Amino acid sequence: MNSLPASHPLVDGRTSDAPLIRALHGHRPERIPVWFMRQAGRSLPEYRSIRADHRMLDACVNPELASEITLQPVRRHGVDAAVFFSDIVVPLKLAGVDVDLVAGRGPVFADPVRSAADVRRCRAEFTADRLRAALDPVRDAVRLTVAQLGGTPLIGFAGAPFTLAAYLVEGGPSRDHLRARTLMHADPETWRELLDWAAELSGVFLEAQVEAGASAVQLFDSWAGSLSAADYRAHVAPASRRTLDAVRDIAYRHPLRDGYAACEETVPAIHFAVGSGHLLEELAAVGVSAIGVDWRTPLDEASRRLGDTVPLQGNLDPAYLGAPPERLAAHLDDVLRRGTRAPAHVLNLGHGVPPETDPDVLTRLVELAHAR
């Protein structure tokens, strides 16, 4: 695909001037766009009530449920974007990989991928074609969601190849991803093949979401922070670039409206990694519209490091969600003030919403940010 269908919300004008899309293209809309990573999920009682009857990965491939869960935080909080309810392991699962999401832990793989033979078997068995043939539930969920979102953009997402590989090699969550980083140095050729395969599956997953109606994408490279800048550049960045190549050239013509000239645009992409203050330049070099910054690096410092050329997303510290309202408000003002240094700012947390968050705090935060 290299152009969007006429019925896509970026093409028919539903979302092309939405605050999120304008900010990701480097503008400063009148209202700062706000959304939260993990806004759908356990902080919401209406989510917990659905999950009481459905397993996580079953909900991800049930179009009605995935769409309903995606819409819940938009209805409740009035955020400026929906983020598609799914998980970074869904493309692996749909391609046939035996993976489960274990409560309180995360992804667990029946067969860790550790040797050259393991990687070869995965590439031969769990192919991009097999994934493409299994993606209808995702496409249907996106279509159902977008039909109800009106002018609110849907953000599609995928896990970056390193984060997927870290889970695949370890077989599950790990602290410092030592096995994965060891494979990278012990057998760089096998490592490259593993990342290329993960990149292809993530790219196919992103492309399907955009084609079905997502107006932006975010690449979650959650565990990239465990890498040095040199290792990221040499052993990881090429694969992340490859994932984004799947959507990079999908162009659309921005309609002439409100004095803004009609022009060719591409679907905006956000790149986010936790604990990645030392990698900002590397993350930007992968070629994206905006960088998600975690709570450890102040936005003005991040912007300065990037030559004040890159729109930033972030970076409220999730720990403030449990602090007294006046401290949260002061933290919000500090983040907004620092964010003015960047060409554009999308307000978000510096990582996902913690499950124990009081959802009313998030609703008030959105109101407060919109009123500033």
Ligand code: CP3
């Ligand atoms: O942000 C959103 O609202 C969209 C949905 C979303 C989920 N996972 C749903 C989910 C997104 C974008 C993800 C991405 C994801 N999944 C990442 C990258 C983002 C990040 O947090 O850095 C990672 C590393 C995963 C892997 C994963 N899946 C973990 C670590 C867990 C948590 C395990 C646990 O129980 O604490 C999951 C499960 C998961 N993915 C849940 C949700 C809502 C919780 C499932 C539940 O019990 O209901």
